[in-house]
Structure formats: C-alpha cells, structure tokens
Amino acid sequence: MPAVSFQAVSKAFATPKGPLQALDQVSLDIEEGEFFGLLGPNGAGKTTLISILAGLARASSGRALVQGCDVQTEFAAARRKLGVVPQELVFDPFFNVRESLRIQSGYFGVRNNGAWIDELLENLGLADRAGANMRQLSGGMKRRMLVAQALVHKPPIIVLDEPTAGVDVELRQTLWHFVARLNREGHTVLLTTHYLDEAEALCGRIAMLKSGRIVALDRTSVLLQEASGSVLQFKTDSALPPALARLARVTGRVVQLPAHDTVDIEGHLAALRTAGVELHDLEIRRPDLEDVFLQVMSGAHASRPAAAAAAVEGQA
Template structure:
C-alpha cells in the first residue's frame, strides 16, 4: 500500500495554500518528501525549481518547516538555538532578524531562557522562529497550532500572514482547525488515503456546499433518518438544510419523534461541512473501486 499515490499539484509563489485530510491521509508524509526527509519511490518534487533529491542543499535553503513534534535541544537558550539554526544554513550577522522574530512571536522576554524551562506553547513558538530564521521563501506549517492557546494562534497567524502579504512568502499549511484554513488559505487540497480528492480555491469549495446548516441542542436521541445525515457533538446537532421548507421538515420530524430542539439557529455552510462531504464522497468512490 502506498502512503501517497499519484499526488500532483503546483503551489504558486506567494500563495497561502492549505493541505487538509484526516489522520493518516498522507499530509506529514508529503511534507517529509518535500523537506527531503523521506525519499519518494517515484516522481519528483521541486522547491523554487530545486529538486529536493538531486539538489537537496539548494532546495532545503528555500524551505522553512515547522514540524508537529516539539523537538528542541535542552542545552541551549532560545537565542542560542536561533543562532545555531542560522549557522546551519550559513547565515551570519543575523541578530537583527532574530530580534524581530523574538518580538513578533512573543518570545522577547524568553530569549535567555533555557529551552527546557519553556511551556509547550512557548516551545512551539521557538520552532516557528527556527523555521523562519534563515528567511526561507517557502514556509511549511504542519499542525502549528495543535494544542496551543488562543493567544499563540492569534500571534502566529498575524506574523505569518504578514510574511505572506508583505514579503511574498509562500505558505503551505496543514491543520485540523478548518476555520483557520478557511480564513487564511486561498486554495486548498484535500487528501484521503494518500490521494488528492479535492483541489480548488477556498471560495469555490464553499460554493459547492449546501446553502445552510440547521443547528440545535437536544438531550434526546434523533430518529434514524435524521441521525444518518446529522453531525452530532455532545448535545449539539447539525443538519444540512437547503431552504426554509427543509428546516421546517426537519424540526417537524424531530417533534414527531419526541426530540426537544433548543437554541435553534441557521448558519451558512463552512469549510468543515465541505470537508465532511468531500471525505464521504471519496470514501464511497474509493470503496467502489476496491
């Protein structure tokens, strides 16, 4: 079985590109191939025209990767870690940019702190700074806000968005927070079982979604016909509803079944709704081919 199969797409310079998929879809494998950490059995990957296998050093200098895992050297403080990373890429006299990174990522007051003393969120900020310290034109963010607080998420996205808009950096983002991808990414690829199952602009993906979603809370169990199409999280139920007549039909069916709907609201479909639809359709298609 292939971790990736027939994956092919281009990311334009200066683009903010999203790579989405469930766990095990192949996102991190694809990033590992891009970074030269995993060797693809076929095909080729170019970063700014540099082949990641045959011209590894040049390709790697074009790339800054923020991994999922918290990897750090326990013997350095924050500033020393960034200086060491600069030296890895042969970048000298980099103090001004290091200061800007420390300030922009909220690390200025931690510059002299040993890496072991930092919280998980602060360590993740350092990983971002290390990925950016050699000023790469391409930034890869692999689940950069997983398990971190709201403040870090806001700080990170403000800083990275500024790099994208002001300096024209290309950004490749993987995330399970789909509201982030919807807000930040101009174009999105969706992976399932190592294959691209959707590749379109974010706006086009959203246009494909059902027009509305009915949302309410209940303590009762939904009837089977509603449960089959509902997304249920605890007490919260969400159902696709294309128009007012369908909203009324769903609520009437719930009343008939003894389901008390509370805090009823209707919202526009978002990227999470699209993602679920794409994954379900892809599962049916891949199952039919199996």
C-alpha cells in the same frame, strides 16, 4: 515558476502486511505568494508529502521541486528555500532560546542575524524567555520556538505542519497574525491543519487528500460555493431520534444536520417535534469548510475533479 511543485509523487512503505501506498500520483503546483492549505484525515498522506518536500523521505516515484530545485538532486539549494515547522516538539536541551536560534542560523550560513532573531522573539512572544533554557519552556513556548527556528533564515517558503495542534488561543492568534504578515510580504505558506476554521480564514486555495490521492483542489471560495444545500444548526440537551442521529454532526450540545432543500429542513423539524426534542438557538446557515470537507470525504461534494481544477489553475 511555481514556489512548490509536486509532479506525480507516489510513496509506498513496506509493512508486515505488504506495501502501504501512502501517496498515489499526487500532482499540484503552489504559486509564489500563495497561502495554500493541504487538508485530509489522519493517514491521508499530508505529513508524508511534506516529509518528501523537506527531504526527510524519498518519493517512490515522481519529483518535488522548490522554486525549480529538485529536493533530491539539488537538496542544499532546496533546503535553504524552506522553513518547516514539524508536528513534533523537537528541541536541544543544552542551549537557551537565543543560542538555539543563532545555531539554527549557522546551519544555513546566515551571519549577523541578531536583529531578525530579536524580531522573531518579539513577534512570537518569546522576548522575555530569550535567556531561558529550552527545557524550561512550556509546550506552547516550545511550539513558538519551532516556528522561530523555521523562520530564522528568512526562507521564501514556509511549511506549517499542524502548527497549532494542542496550543492555546493566544498562541494561535499570535502565530497567524505574524504568518499572515509574512505572507503579505511575499512569503509562500503551505499549511496542514485539522482546525478547518483556520484553513477557511487563511488559505486562498486548498487541496484535500484522501488515501494518498487528491480528491479536491480549488480556491477556498469556489469549494464553499459548490457545497450543496444548507445546515440546520441548534442546541439541545435531548437525544435525537435515531434517523436524525445517523445524519447529525454533534459537538457537545450543538447539533448540525445537513439539508439539501427546504423539504429536508421541514422534515428534520417535524421529526424533532414528534420526538419531543427541545431546540435552542436554531439557525439555518450555509455550509462552512468543515461541512465541505465531510462532503468531499464522503464523496458527496459536487466540486470539479482534482485534475480538472489543477488544469484550470495552470491556465490562470
């Protein structure tokens, strides 16, 4: 039995301009103990899918199951199996950190939870803030608190919706160390993130959504292996020639140019020399998950169709 199963899930919203199809026949299974990544650009439908899983939105059609429990007809059982960390910072300003976790435990009928609360506080760097009112916490501390609240009832399935958005490096490292430990202990993790280096490092399997549809679904290693070509990467303070500028991915001084073969690489270098572009730290590397993501979103990736990938996973 899968830990999470989405079965032909669709969701349409009414708007002044007519129906908006946020999800279109999304089907995928997440197995017990997986660390699964759900990626896509803004508006792809990731949060809508998680909201349906958590019972915050109702699917227009299809079903979502949590360890076999339908999230609509068996909502109480499904909720107990989930711990969801939302994007938004939500907190109760009338209680301190420890009190908030005790109250959260009570929502799930969990008693005598002090030892686990202490462990959460310690592992998430909140131990010295246990007596602080929630209003006194920084944004990063409130983000840690959301994680603690999601885990306080020891759910077998952890859903992380952009958990490290806008937080510092220390929190990211602390959070991933703890969540990776929970995953090793058997917890299933579903992650959405725009930090693709996190997804590449953590997720064993990844689905990519575009306009409410799955456009790639496979093991992370397979997606990387099937990425075409190489990437010419360098640093420069010079302007690129227009033909290359249209192809380049530029982050500050770092320029990355896709290259299908050695002919492309030689052509790029020749064009840069002709334009007088001064290069530093030049390297040729294999595509990473960010490159794969951009290829998939542009339709250039050679990965198997999502349906075929899902069928293969189901036979494994």
